[in-house]
Amino acid sequence: MARVAVVTGGTRGIGRAICESLREEGFTVVANYAGNEEKARAFTDETGIAAYKFDVGSFEDAQAGCQKIADEVGPIDVLVNNAGITRDGTLAKMSQEDWDDVMRVNLGGCFNMAKACFDHMKSQKWGRIVNIGSINGQAGQYGQVNYAAAKSGIHGFTKALAQEGARYGITVNAIAPGYIDTDMVAAVPDTVLEKIVAQIPVGRLGRAEEIARGVRFLASEDGAFITGSTLSINGGQHMY
Ligand code: NDP
Secondary structure, three states, rough: OOOOOEEEEOOOOOHHHHHHHHHHHHHHHHHHEEOOOOHHHHHHHOOEEEEEEEEOOOOHHHHHHHHHHHHHHOOOOEEOOOOOOOOOOOOOOOOOHHHHHHHHHHHHHHHHHHHHHHHHHHHHOOEEEEEOOHHHHHOOOEEEEEHHHHHHHHHHHHHHHHHHHHHEEEEEEEEOOOOOOOHHHHHHHHHHOOOOOOOOOOOEEOOOOHHHHHHHHHHHHHOOOOOOOOOEEEEEEEEE
């Protein structure tokens, strides 16, 4: 039977490309999303991949959502923690809510989902967890203390959990994308984006598929000896 892969925030952007790529690899893929029904419907209509709505930032919702997936599709063998949000602003303008929301979804979501999946992976002595970090978690970014802290936290979370999973055949890795052409980047003002592109040595934004191929590799059998690593896919913008 095909292994089951869950991609949080899988109905659009980078997550959608990851879903399609993992399906090509032979996994039974399930997406999760937060509440954009229009995008979720279009995703399922166009790909035939099921989408489950729950908030990864809520511990209870994540446990219940993963249990539903396990009951209806099968226990989760591959977890891709891709769901993420931004609430940008300088420290002076950032509210406590902006800080909490980003930490809760981007970093808390990784913990909540891993808690729901890890026991099964341990019991079968095989699992793959890929966490989507960010170049801005590696290098920092003006106006993003919340996002940079959460993404940087993901890189630490990855290395710590990799040590716990190794003896059970569970690999835990991160991908740190640079600027990728998705809705998230479309929200960046044109003038700011022009300056960002000027800093990317390859001279363009990345494509969602270019991140998805990295996830697919780490989730495949070929990735069995890679754990605790961070793969930077950023067009040379930050060489870490
Ligand atoms: P998008 O904004 O295009 O999509 C975000 C996805 O996450 C959507 O499916 C959204 O669901 C889902 N989501 C948001 N909050 C939650 C939540 N609380 N629970 C469940 N799902 C949620 O993002 P991108 O594709 O651009 O980014 C994907 C990941 O890559 C993120 O973690 C992001 O931080 C990271 N990243 C992106 C970069 C970029 O340049 N685009 C650069 C570096 C990292 P819904 O549609 O229902 O809202």
